[in-house]
Ligand SMILES: Cc1cc2nc3c(=O)[nH]c(=O)nc-3n(C[C@H](O)[C@H](O)[C@H](O)COP(=O)(O)OP(=O)(O)OC[C@H]3O[C@@H](n4cnc5c(N)ncnc54)[C@H](O)[C@@H]3O)c2cc1C
C-alpha cells in the first residue's frame with residue numbers, strides 16, 4: 448500500500464501530497480507520471496511526478512480538485528493509504544543543453560514544469576520561466592521556480608499579480624524584444640498550450656508541450672488517450688506525454704477532453720448531494 452506521508456494545501460482546491468512509493472521514486476525522471484487509485488473501486492487518476500526522493504522512497508504529486516476522483520483524493524489524511532500507484536509512466540523529457548529555455552506553466556501545469564526546469568538548469572541551460580494563473584491566490588510554486596530560473600515572469604487573468612493577461616502575451620513580448628530563445632516548454636490547459644504554439648510557430652522556435660488527454664490504462668492498450676500529432680495517431684501515454692507543439696491537433700484534443708463533461712458533472716452533483724462514492 449502507498450501511504451500518504453504529508454499533505455500541504457498550496458492554493459484553493461490545489462494540494463501537494465508526498466506518497467511512499469519506493470519503486471516509482473527509484474526510477475522517476477522529469478516528464479513522467481503515475482496513475483493512481485484512491486480505493487479499489489476508484490477511477491484511475493494520472494498525475495505528473497513533481498519530485499521524488501529514492502532515499503526516502505517518496506514521490507511528490509500536486510493536484511487540483513476538479514471532479515469526483517480528485518476531490519476524493521483531496522479528502523484523504525496523512526497516514527491513509529492509496530490503493531495503487533502505477534509508474535513511472537510515459538517518456539522522460541528530452542533534457543539536454545539547448546541554450547536558453549523558456550518554461551511556461553499555466554495553473555496546476557506549473558507543477559509538472561518544476562522538475563523540467565530543474566533538470567534543464569542542471570545541464571547548463573539558462574531557464575526563463577513564465578507562470579500564469581487565473582488570479583494571485585491560484586499561483587503556485589513561484590519560489591521553487593525562482594530557484595531554478597534566472598528570471599520568473601508572472602501573468603494573471605485578472606491582473607492581481609504581474610501582467611494582466613496571458614502567459615503567451617509575455618512570451619510574445621520576450622520574442623519581440625529580441626531575446627534569443629532556443630526551446631520553449633509549455634504545460635497547462637490545452638488552450639494555453641495552443642496559444643503558445645501559435646506564438647512560436649512563425650519564429651520557428653522548438654516548442655514542446657505535455658498533453659493531458661483522458662487516460663485509462665496508461666499502457667497503450669485502451670486507446671483512450673489518442674491524439675493527432677503531425678497527422679498521425681499517437682497514444683499520449685506511451686508515445687508522449689510530450690510532443691512537438693507545432694504538430695499537435697489541439698482542436699481535436701480539446702474536443703476529446705470534453706467528451707464526458709455531462710457525465711462528470713452528474714457524478715460531481717451526485718457526491719455533493721449524497722456524499723460517498
Ligand atoms: C499525463 C497526465 C498528467 C496529469 N498530471 C496532472 C497533475 O500533475 N496535476 C493535476 O491536477 N492534474 C493532472 N492531470 C489531470 C488529472 O488526471 C485530471 O484532472 C483527473 O483525472 C480528473 O479526475 P476527476 O474525477 O477528479 O475529474 P472529472 O470530473 O472526472 O474530470 C474533470 C476533467 O479532468 C479530465 N479528466 C478526467 N478523467 C481523466 C483521466 N482519467 N485522465 C486524464 N484526464 C482526465 C477531463 O478533461 C475532465 O473534463 C494529468 C493528466 C494526464 C493525462
Ligand code: FES
Pocket residue numbers: 661662663664665666667668669670671672673682683684685
Ligand atoms: S491511456 Fe490507454 S492507450 Fe493511453
